[in-house]
Amino acid sequence: MENHSGKSYGGGRQRAPCVEGCPAGIDIPRYIGYAALGKFGEAAAVVRERIPFPAVCGYVCYRPCEPECRRALWEAPVAINAIKRAAVEKDTGVWKERWGEAVAAATGKRVAVVGSGPAGLTAAYYLGKRCGHEVTVFEAQPKPGGQLRIGIPPNRLPREALDEEIAMITAHRVDVKCNQRVDDLDELKRAGYDAVFLAVGTCIARDLEIAGEDLPGVWKAVQFLKEANLGVEQNRRPTVGKRVAVIGAGNVAVDCARTALRLGAQDVRILYRRGRKEMPAYDFEMRAAEAEGVKVEFLTSPLRIERDGSALKLWLQRMQLGQADASGRAAVQPVPGSDYAIAADTIMAAIGQTPGVSDAWGLARGAEGTIAVADGSLKTSREGVFAGGDVVLGPLNVIKAIAQGRSAAQEIDRYLGGSGDIAEILAPEAGEEMDYHPDIHPQGKGCVSMSELPPESRARGFELAERGYSDGEATEEARRCVRCDLWSAKAAPEIWWRSRGLKPYWLGGSDRMGREKDRAKAREHTPYAPAYERAPYIPHEYSAKE
Structure with missing residues (x-):
């Protein structure tokens, strides 16, 4: 990896696992280095060098970088995206100083x-x-x-x-x-x-392909979210009634359920034909919905929808899991004689889009x-x-x-005949953020908890549930980063290799701090879950356990 002058910094940085996990290739260690110093404007400038949507990502990115973080070998990954959000919310506009230079x-x-x-x-x-x-x-x-x-x-x-x-x-x-x-x-x-x-x-929403899905009160999920989201901006919100059933368990289904609560529904259920571990929604999104009062029913599948007076009747049947199908998820089979019905004012179909x-x-x-x-x-x-x-x-x-x-x-x-060069240089020349922070948190320092609105109050409106980091919280969390991008240039920090029981090669040992070798050593010395399949939800899973 290169710095802004185009030269290798300090013998050459290595591409950190978090950067490998980011589809846009954001220089995550560098912006965290700035955040650890309290330089949020510089941190935001680093993010903007790779994406024009830093705030959007700070709020809604699903954080593929975090499951790759080496800090997980100790307690939990660094809350990378929360730090990005803090940098953007506390941005001092450093990026604007050089932004106009790159207009072709x-x-x-x-x-x-x-x-x-x-x-x-x-x-x-x-x-x-x-x-x-x-x-x-x-x-x-x-x-x-x-x-x-x-x-x-x-x-x-x-x-x-x-x-x-x-x-x-x-x-x-x-x-x-x-x-x-x-x-x-x-x-x-x-x-x-x-x-x-x-x-x-x-x-384009997928059809349920059951009788009654065209009845009034039955929504396609994408259409419902469009009407609700534009309606919030224009102060004309759709009516959903008190009882809402959402069919499907992806992220769109979760958004529908949480939105229905905010529109006044009192009984909101997500209905899914498989089990919890098969649901496609991100775990942290589903847990947030459940904390707000959304109920989730697994192993149930829709059969038909009927009009029942002024309401709707949704007929379902229980399912059981079989062998894995072509998607890799367990196939489902109906349980004979298990049909049942629930009453609903609104039904939403959220089984995917094309x-x-x-x-x-x-x-x-x-x-x-x-x-x-x-x-x-x-x-x-x-x-x-x-x-x-x-x-x-x-x-x-x-x-x-x-x-x-x-x-x-x-x-x-x-x-069109151009070079394809879209690089932007918005952050200052490399400086103290490209060195180890003198106060990297030692092993045992859990993730800084992010404050959030109480579940009982946040479902009553469209205010942000996760409140973001203060300056001090963002800086403290950034100091959990062990800056593995600098290991090849500056050697791994002592706080890392001593706690891992490793013998670095520059001190006569045989360990070169490779990711797989480090994982193997970690398994010998401490309990460690070798894979974070989904990034946890910060206010709970990332909170310090002290």
Whole structure:
């Protein structure tokens, strides 16, 4: 890894496991180094060098970096994303000092971006600012943001933060046209666009394929979230009644359930045909919902929906788990004679989404209706047309969509004759953040707990549930980082290798602090769970146990 001067720092840094886990390749150790010194503006600048959505990620990233953190060998990973959020919330604007330096000269080329979600807007930002192309973003909804706006509730992502970042993204050669659905790619070519990037996401809800799903009071989850989220902004909220049943157990289902509580529902149930360990929702999201009062019923599957006076009757049947199916999850089988019914005012179907790809686009398609792209590329079957984000990968997450947007900008720029260089230098030259903090926390220091609204009160509105770190809390948590990016340049800190019972090679031992070797040593000396499959939910799982 290189510093801003392009030279290796102190003999060369190594790529830390957390950076390997980040799809966008954010220099996590460096921004944590700044945070440990209380330099939050500099920390935010490091984050902005790789993504134009630092605040969005600070609030909603699912944190793939954290399960890779070496600190887990001691007690728990560093709360990397909470530190990022703190840096952005306490940003002093250091990045603005150099931001204007990287505006490329105009090329005269024009790019159309279809979809204003995280992939589309990320690509637009780099294509306009760093590559010099004129970019038009076409958005079918009345406001930009894609699923960031219509899919994520404001109690998880404050709209003022989203709007501020969209304003920054569109500051240079990016024009967003809302209420503009693109049905004909040839029309874009005729309008003079030299390249097209399709980033329309997965916005078509799957049907339950049961009788009664078209009855009034039965919602498709994505449509419900759109109406609720835009309604909160416009002060016109949908009515859900007192009893709500949500079918499905993914992250969309959890968002529906938590939103229903905030709209006045008193009895909200998530119904899932498999067991807890098979549910696709992130554990920390489901636990947050349960803490707020959402009930979860496992091993139950819908049969039909009937009208019952002014309410609905949802017929279900019990299920049992069998052998693993093609998805790797346990197959389900109905339990004979186990049918039963529950009453509901509103029923929501949240069993997945498919891409919003028009047949008129004439593109080759992949599995589940995604757009097919060439291996190792984002090129579609049509010349000059690229695609990325969920419309290619299927429904995933924000940080992967942002990473796809970066790749799209690089690839499209090269297609248009550019270098594909979208690098930005926004942080100061390397300094004291590139050394070990003198007070790294020793083994046994658990994660700094993040304060949160009490569950009984947070479900009554759309205020942020997780309150964020104070300056002192963020700095204290940052000092838990053992800066393994510096190990090859400066040797592992003594606080690390002594506690692990290792004998470093620079003192005559045989240990070179490799990840697998360190894991093996850790298993010999201390209890250790070798894999964190999902990042825990900070207020509980990451709290210090003292």
